[in-house]
């Protein structure tokens with residue numbers, strides 16, 4: 001029989017599984033019997049986990065007609081609701097309220113805060129990253145951790161700060177354990193991202209990193225091939241196409257300093273577009 005795990009091994013196992021934060025203020029003793037855990041969780045203000053579905057052999061044969069699979073219908077519904085809510089928002093603040101009331105993205109369940117955006121909603125430049133991380137989740141603001149500090153320096157190098165740009169992400173809640181957002185999570189947030197771009201109505205859209213570049217520029221090649229190129233980004237409600245490009249993600253630049261030269265050239269091109277001779 002396998003040896004029981006030590007506390008350290010158990011913690012490492014949790015970390016590898018993506019659990020890097022405790023959720024909830026009150027501790028829960030997981031050594032208690034399951035019913036006792038549920039009681040403890042309720043006392044701590046957490047709702048009890050739903051009863052597991054019974055798939056046992058002891059189930060009586062059902063005469064109910066087969067139901068269509070639940071997942072696609074729920075996903076369709078979430079997408080439809082996202083489109084309707086996003087379309088109805090007439091300001092960035094209304095979009096925030098719409099997102100606060102939207103439960104169609106599973107990421108919301110594990111996140112602490114909604115991370116909609118930061119900066120000037122009337123900016124000439126909008127930057128879209130991939131997903132909030134731990135610090136962003138804590139503060140409810142995008143790019144406030146280590147990569148955010150580099151992003152601020154990158155913007156500063158071309159004379160911009162957060163009063164002159166608007167910053168957001170392809171999803172508005174932190175994926176647990178900083179995993180990549182799934183295609184579905186990105187798809188269900190995309191109507192809100194598009195509406196955000198329409199409401200800011202910038203002159204320049206910058207995708208930060210490969211994941212944002214792929215969904216926003218609708219290109220199926222990596223960031224190494226997309227950066228430095230310019231595209232026309234349009235939606236039916238934008239008054240004119242927005243000039244769109246992609247740059248290396250600041251988190252990537254923190255790990256791969258060799259690419260900073262290319263990032264610098266891309267930033268200079270953005271500056272040149274903003275200040276033509």
Ligand code: URA
Pocket residue numbers: 129130131132133136141142143144145147148169251
């Ligand atoms: N990385 C991102 O893509 N977005 C953030 O907000 C923070 C880090």
